[in-house]
Amino acid sequence: MKIIGITACTAGIAHTYIVAEKIQQAATEAGHECKIETQGTIGAQNELTPEDIKTADVVILAHDIAVGGVERFKGKPVVDIPISVAMKSPKSLIATIEKKLGKK
Template structure:
């Protein structure tokens, strides 16, 4: 598929305190996806609970899943059959292009392909 094809992503953001970074990462991701001309739906799991929950249909229709989390997330089993990229929130906020590059790589791979970006990947 060429880059001209509209990509559809879903994401979850969740940080330890559930306050600032959860929402900062969601906002940053929305802006990056606009630049990439990708559509994105982001579920936040923060201090206010789960907001903008991803539906089964959202997940099924996604080209890839992006998990920006520093904690275990509610409903993680929803993504076991999906291709996804998992990164810590702080790492994403520091170097978002590394995460976007990983998303580009995972799109087009077989389902159940998982790319885990360790914290030391960003040093």
């Protein structure tokens, strides 16, 4: 499964990047491809390309503030959660997505 997403925390500093790393690590450990765009204080990094979006099976939006560019994901399954959920349980998040989408 190909997972893409965006992380953004209130301060736009630590949690934005920590959660991106945690999601990527949990997805990779579960055998999935994953790319996460961060929207922090220095702007968007690791930006998702149109090809990333086109080939994605699911989009994770882990945020505590408004994220930009969500219209790019029209027609894709989107998991929209507070950043704390992904911070505390990234493996559980990936397992839940696998179960709901029926993909391993």
